Amino acid sequence: MDGRRDFGQALIGQLPALRRYARALVGNTAHADDLVQDCIERALRQRDRLREPQRLGGWLRSILHNLYIDELRRSPSRGPERDITDYSDDFAVSTPPADRGAVIDFTRAMDTLTHEHRQVLLLVGLENLNYREIAAELKIPIGTVMSRLARARERLRCALEGDTHRTATVLPLDVRKAQR
Numbered sequence: 001m002d003g004r005r006d007f008g009q010a011l012i013g014q015l016p017a018l019r020r021y022a023r024a025l026v027g028n029t030a031h032a033d034d035l036v037q038d039c040i041e042r043a044l045r046q047r048d049r050l051r052e053p054q055r056l057g058g059w060l061r062s063i064l065h066n067l068y069i070d071e072l073r074r075s076p077s078r079g080p081e082r083d084i085t086d087y088s089d090d091f092a093v094s095t096p097p098a099d100r101g102a103v104i105d106f107t108r109a110m111d112t113l114t115h116e117h118r119q120v121l122l123l124v125g126l127e128n129l130n131y132r133e134i135a136a137e138l139k140i141p142i143g144t145v146m147s148r149l150a151r152a153r154e155r156l157r158c159a160l161e162g163d164t165h166r167t168a169t170v171l172p173l174d175v176r177k178a179q180r
Contacts, residue, residue: 011043011056011060014060015036018039018040018057018060018061018064019036021061021126021127022036022068025064025118035067035068039064042063042067043060057127058137061123061137065119072115105160106160108159109159112159113156116148117151117155118152120148120149121149131149
């Protein structure tokens with residue numbers, strides 16, 4: 001019984017970071033909360049699969065990431081249809097008017113990143129993980145982490161500066177082919 005209680009307490013301790021990560025990943029508080037709830041439900045069902053309790057945060061982010069990817073795969077190619085109330089807590093439209101332009105630009109620039117680039121950027125910038133921790137969590141080489149991070153930063157910088165020519169050069173190959 002103590003194992004279950006300890007696991008539950010550990011999950012509760014991870015909720016703020018998990019919610020923050022989900023919010024940054026999906027860009028909508030309500031959707032992020034639903035994703036976190038699904039993640040916690042799955043974690044509770046699969047708690048016996050966690051081999052290293054000290055890596056609970058990474059394990060939960062992996063579950064959340066997989067749930068998000070599953071949602072993306074199920075959604076129609078034209079994007080999900082959303083009710084206008086979904087935007088009531090959207091960061092880009094909830095900031096004061098004086099700052100709204102910069103926030104909208106940043107939000108749009110983040111939206112230009114591929115999922116893999118956004119994920120690495122969020123793990124470094126939002127979760128303060130180092131390259132080794134990210135590589136272990138995502139099960140990719142450290143060099144890939146460094147490469148994705150460099151490309152993500154360059155793409156974000158180009159998008160914010162409005163450099164459409166340079167932005168096009170850092171698009172994934174399949175996207176560049178589709179644009180031709």
